[in-house]
Amino acid sequence: MTEKDLSVEMEAFIRQVFEQNYEELRLDSGHAIAPDVKLTALNQVILYWRMLSEIAKNVTDTEVRLSLPGQETTRGRNYIIEGVVDIVRDNDRTIMYDIKTHNADYVRGNLNVYAQQLNVYAHIWQHLRHQELDGMSIIATDYPENVRNALASENADELTHALSTWDPTVPIDFDSHKVKQTIAEFGEVVDAIEDGHFSPPPLDRLNALVEGTKLKVRFATHVCRNCDARFSCKSYREYAWRGGRGAADRPMAKYFAEALPDEEQEAWRSSNLETRETATDLRADFTSR
Amino acid sequence: MFDAAEDKGDEGPVANLSLITQYLSRFLDERIAMITADLLVEKTLQIVFFSYLYSLYRLGESELEDADDPFPKGRVPFLTIHQSKGLEFPVIILGNLRKENRGPNQNEKIVHPLLNRPQGEPLDRMPEFDIMRMFYVALSRAKNLVVLAHFKGAGQRINKPFNNLLNGDFPRIADLDLKTIPNAELKEEDLPKSYSFTSDYLLYQKCPRQYMIFRKFSFVPSRSQTMFFGSLVHRTLEDLHHELIRRRANA
Numbered sequence: 316m317t318e319k320d321l322s323v324e325m326e327a328f329i330r331q332v333f334e335q336n337y338e339e340l341r342l343d344s345g346h347a348i349a350p351d352v353k354l355t356a357l358n359q360v361i362l363y364w365r366m367l368s369e370i371a372k373n374v375t376d377t378e379v380r381l382s383l384p385g386q387e388t389t390r391g392r393n394y395i396i397e398g399v400v401d402i403v404r405d406n407d408r409t410i411m412y413d414i415k416t417h418n419a420d421y422v423r424g425n426l427n428v429y430a431q432q433l434n435v436y437a438h439i440w441q442h443l444r445h446q447e448l449d450g451m452s453i454i455a456t457d458y459p460e461n462v463r464n465a466l467a468s469e470n471a472d473e474l475t476h477a478l479s480t481w482d483p484t485v486p487i488d489f490d491s492h493k494v495k496q497t498i499a500e501f502g503e504v505v506d507a508i509e510d511g512h513f514s515p516p517p518l519d520r521l522n523a524l525v526e527g528t529k530l531k532v533r534f535a536t537h538v539c540r541n542c543d544a545r546f547s548c549k550s551y552r553e554y555a556w557r558g559g560r561g562a563a564d565r566p567m568a569k570y571f572a573e574a575l576p577d578e579e580q581e582a583w584r585s586s587n588l589e590t591r592e593t594a595t596d597l598r599a600d601f602t603s604r
Numbered sequence: 605m606f607d608a609a610e611d612k613g614d615e616g617p618v619a620n621l622s623l624i625t626q627y628l629s630r631f632l633d634e635r636i637a638m639i640t641a642d643l644l645v646e647k648t649l650q651i652v653f654f655s656y657l658y659s660l661y662r663l664g665e666s667e668l669e670d671a672d673d674p675f676p677k678g679r680v681p682f683l684t685i686h687q688s689k690g691l692e693f694p695v696i697i698l699g700n701l702r703k704e705n706r707g708p709n710q711n712e713k714i715v716h717p718l719l720n721r722p723q724g725e726p727l728d729r730m731p732e733f734d735i736m737r738m739f740y741v742a743l744s745r746a747k748n749l750v751v752l753a754h755f756k757g758a759g760q761r762i763n764k765p766f767n768n769l770l771n772g773d774f775p776r777i778a779d780l781d782l783k784t785i786p787n788a789e790l791k792e793e794d795l796p797k798s799y800s801f802t803s804d805y806l807l808y809q810k811c812p813r814q815y816m817i818f819r820k821f822s823f824v825p826s827r828s829q830t831m832f833f834g835s836l837v838h839r840t841l842e843d844l845h846h847e848l849i850r851r852r853a854n855a
Contacts, residue, residue, distance in 0.1 A: 325844070332843040336836055345633035346828050348836075356833055360840045372852070377845045384796065393796035396805075401838070402845060416837050428809075432801055456837060504808045505799055511677075513610045513816035538810060543826050544817045547606055 388502035419455035424527020614678030694788035
């Protein structure tokens with residue numbers, strides 16, 4: 316079988332399993348996604364195959380569960396770190412990849428987050444498998460705008476050109492210091508979760524721009540706008556209703572006014588309830604029935 | 605409400621609200637394919653509130669279940685003795701000291717003569733032993749203090765052993781000095797818990813409040829496209845890789 320035949324055959328295979336997976340997920344979750352979003356998902360997989368078939372063909376492990384037991388937080392809690400590595404390729408060199416449906420620019424802009432993750436995964440892998448890794452990398456499957464336009468134009472040359480300008484892999488450097496630091500931060504998060512610290516991020520954070528987004532998007536737009544709990548969130552309310560931003564959400568303000576003071580609320584709640592001050596009254600009430 | 609759950613330690617309202625999101629989402633999955641204005645015309649809301657939620661309530665589907673953390677903080681759990689089996693509390697109140705002996709249960713009566721086991725409990729004493737075992741479970745749940753409800757008056761009966769106990773020299777609530785009760789101690793889990801890098805650590809770092817609502821209390825998010833999209837791409841890529849590995853092995 317020639318390279319070309321394999322390529323065509325695998326694309327047919329992708330389309331077929333993609334439809335199956337879509338149907339399964341749709342029935343499983345009871346939800347669906349819009350046709351254009353579905354097409355984007357399919358395109359991400361097809362383009363991954365077209366651009367990175369060398370990686371795909373040499374994959375030796377997929378969905379590798381990793382766990383790092385025996386960790387202890389500063390407050391003395393024992394815990395286990397768990398993660399799943401998407402693929403590991405092992406022919407001439409052993410390389411660990413994590414596949415994200417994010418944009419490569421976003422990944423580069425927030426490299427530290429991804430570097431933390433892959434460094435910890437690599438640490439666990441080498442620890443468990445006693446096998447050195449030669450490299451690690453993020454594969455960002457969300458394609459850039461020029462690729463999107465080229466796909467829409469259905470012009471093969473334009474697509475070839477657009478793909479040549481796109482690099483979906485973002486290599487990550489090994490950094491043993493980062494492993495230690497991340498595990499320490501991980502422990503702090505475990506303590507915070509177990510101690511019940513769940514305050515929303517402060518207003519500054521909501522106003523801050525998210526790195527790696529083309530149109531300089533704020534945290535509030537990037538994260539909060541997709542969060543169902545935003546109207547019950549102190550920080551978001553501050554942001555949307557006093558800070559003059561989030562205009563689209565402002566009409567909601569009247570439904571989420573500050574809760575009534577306790578006394579007022581209690582009066583409202585009990586105004587229609589018959590109350591008896593003392594136990595004697597209450598008993599009299601019962602016997603008279 | 606979410607602030608109160610965090611600051612004042614009353615998780616009850618949040619736990620209940622989370623259950624309602626789960627009920628509604630289940631209802632939508634089963635009954636409503638698409639949200640349209642028709643729903644306002646038809647009696648959908650009536651069905652949701654009066655039929656669906658009421659059936660759930662009648663079926664006893666009303667407690668938040670979290671294996672690691674069975675009861676919302678700031679609430680007093682009311683349990684049957686059978687529900688409390690295997691659990692421990694600093695203080696328990698046993699509200700009913702009466703269990704009628706209604707004779708051996710029908711199944712036992714049928715099965716007993718068929719068993720070739722002469723040393724077992726005699727059939728006529730079995731219900732008595734069962735009642736003893738049940739109250740043993742109830743009384744052994746407490747770590748520091750048991751309070752027994754001592755009903756008196758017409759029509760109030762309690763089982764004889766309790767009656768003997770309570771009519772003897774039994775300490776009364778009025779005599780209780782709370783200072784003599786040891787402080788409740790939080791028992792840390794012996795088994796270490798697992799935390800996922802992406803769905804615990806990274807999610808918490810993004811927003812602790814989101815973590816609390818969607819991960820700790822399992823609220824159902826109204827929009828799930830992002831997750832759907834991610835799962836679809838990842839599953840298909842996994843299938844692709846498995847197919848490639850399979851082909852290589854066959855070659």
